[in-house]
Amino acid sequence: MTKLRTAVIGATGYSGGELVALLSRHPEVELVALQGSAGRKEAVAFSSLHPSLRGKDGPACEALSLPTLAAHQPDFVFLATPNESSAELAPALVALGTRVIDLSGAFRLSGAQYAIPELLDDGEQAQLRSAKLIANPGCYATSVILALKPIAHRLHPTEAVVADCKSGASGAGKRSELGYSFTELANNFKAYATTGHRHEPEIRKAIGLAEERPFVFVPHLLPIPRGILSTLHVPLAIRCEVATLIDAYAEAYRGQPLVGVRSHGSLPELVDVVGTPRCEIGLQLMKGERRVLIVSVLDNLLKGAASQAVQNFNLACGLPMTVGLV
Numbered sequence: 001m002t003k004l005r006t007a008v009i010g011a012t013g014y015s016g017g018e019l020v021a022l023l024s025r026h027p028e029v030e031l032v033a034l035q036g037s038a039g040r041k042e043a044v045a046f047s048s049l050h051p052s053l054r055g056k057d058g059p060a061c062e063a064l065s066l067p068t069l070a071a072h073q074p075d076f077v078f079l080a081t082p083n084e085s086s087a088e089l090a091p092a093l094v095a096l097g098t099r100v101i102d103l104s105g106a107f108r109l110s111g112a113q114y115a116i117p118e119l120l121d122d123g124e125q126a127q128l129r130s131a132k133l134i135a136n137p138g139c140y141a142t143s144v145i146l147a148l149k150p151i152a153h154r155l156h157p158t159e160a161v162v163a164d165c166k167s168g169a170s171g172a173g174k175r176s177e178l179g180y181s182f183t184e185l186a187n188n189f190k191a192y193a194t195t196g197h198r199h200e201p202e203i204r205k206a207i208g209l210a211e212e213r214p215f216v217f218v219p220h221l222l223p224i225p226r227g228i229l230s231t232l233h234v235p236l237a238i239r240c241e242v243a244t245l246i247d248a249y250a251e252a253y254r255g256q257p258l259v260g261v262r263s264h265g266s267l268p269e270l271v272d273v274v275g276t277p278r279c280e281i282g283l284q285l286m287k288g289e290r291r292v293l294i295v296s297v298l299d300n301l302l303k304g305a306a307s308q309a310v311q312n313f314n315l316a317c318g319l320p321m322t323v324g325l326v
Contacts, residue, residue: 004317007033007069007098009089010080011061012049014170015103018306019078020050024058026310026324028317033072034061037081070096076316078309079103094132099316101309107135108202116142116206117311117321118256119149128316136312137206139304140165140199140219143230145206146259146279147296150252151234151245152207156290159235160214163203167219168226171300185223194218226301227270232294239289249281257322258303258311267295274299277307277325 006023010016011034023029034046046058062068066089069077077093079086079102086104090112093100108114113131120128128134137145144163148155155161169185200217209215242264249261260280262268268280279298286293298304311321 003028003030004075005030005032005073006313007031007035007072007074007077008080009035009064009069009077010037010085010103012036012044013080015301015305016078016080017050018301019080019103019309020058022306022310022324023078024050028319028323031058032074033069034059035064035069036061037064037085066092066096069093074098076101076313078313080305090133099132099134101134101136101313101316103136103305103309105138105198105202107133108138108141109205111135114206115312115315116145117308117315118146118253118259119206120315125315128312129318131316134312134316136305136309138199138202139171139228139298139300140167140197140217140230141202141206142304142308143228143279143296143298144199144203144217144232147230147232147281147294148203148207148234150248151236151292154236154238154240154248155209156235156237158214160216161209161235162216162233163218163230164233165217165219165228165230166222167228167300168222168224170226171221171228171304185221188223189220191218191220224270226299227274228296228298228300228304229270230294230296232292232296234292234294236290236292240285240292241289242285245283245285245292249283257326258307267293268297270297273297273303275302277302277311279303 006029008019011020044061049061076099083104083106086102086106090100112133112135114135116137253259258278262282267282272280282295284293314321314323
């Protein structure tokens with residue numbers, strides 16, 4: 001089988017770097033081009049960009065240039081770029097005849113094939129195989145959607161689901177703002193975007209929550225490099241037994257090796273998933289059997305970004321979703 005010619009724009013960022021590391025080892029991929037985000041001018045050697053991959057052949061990371069990229073004739077381009085950059089780049093790349101997987105939020109609500117791999121039915125997988133532009137889910141959204149989707153039909157119609165979510169600082173990307181400096185983050189912990197976060201509409205759409213349905217999503221910034229832990233307080237419409245809940249999750253993720261469901265009362269921790277492409281979910285049915293506590297953990301740079309993008313790439317190419325990841 002001829003390897004798929006693949007390029008990454010935004011290769012110098014955190015998620016872009018993880019993508020390069022994964023794709024460089026993917027058995028069906030030939031990395032033909034790496035480019036930085038807008039503003040980066042100089043070329044950077046592959047081994048300098050990713051020292052852990054020294055000795056592995058890879059192209060130098062060039063300045064952002066669509067004509068230069070087009071000359072490499074990629075089959076796929078991954079965009080690990082900010083929303084505003086992806087909004088401009090993706091249509092231009094599709095017009096050049098390449099397929100695009102966008103890790104930003106520019107097209108998650110419209111204009112692209114949105115895909116959480118484990119939740120796609122056969123028809124949606126078929127659509128992914130023909131899609132020109134694929135929108136990778138957000139990191140927070142992935143942790144919440146995977147945790148809620150199996151029991152979405154059991155949610156109370158008027159009581160609010162509360163999503164209390166915490167992320168490591170890499171979720172903000174490589175930013176030089178004071179609030180993301182070591183001195184500000186160390187020994188600190190804070191909530192942010194409490195009046196409306198960009199992931200909330202994405203979560204509502206995927207779960208099927210209308211705008212008027214009560215839903216509270218509060219993100220927090222942890223003083224650690226990476227990882228997301230989402231604690232969900234979920235009111236149910238009617239009482240539910242433990243076995244029914246566990247069966248719902250087991251059925252939803254049967255045959256899905258990158259989503260683990262714990263036994264009742266066993267709640268996952270960040271150390272269980274950081275550095276892996278997995279999401280782990282645990283739940284506890286509370287007294288009265290009308291409320292469920294769910295804890296969902298993942299690595300925001302992998303399952304929340306790069307490795308999930310590789311899953312979508314695999315499915316778009318008709319490959320098993322775990323190729324290059326396990």
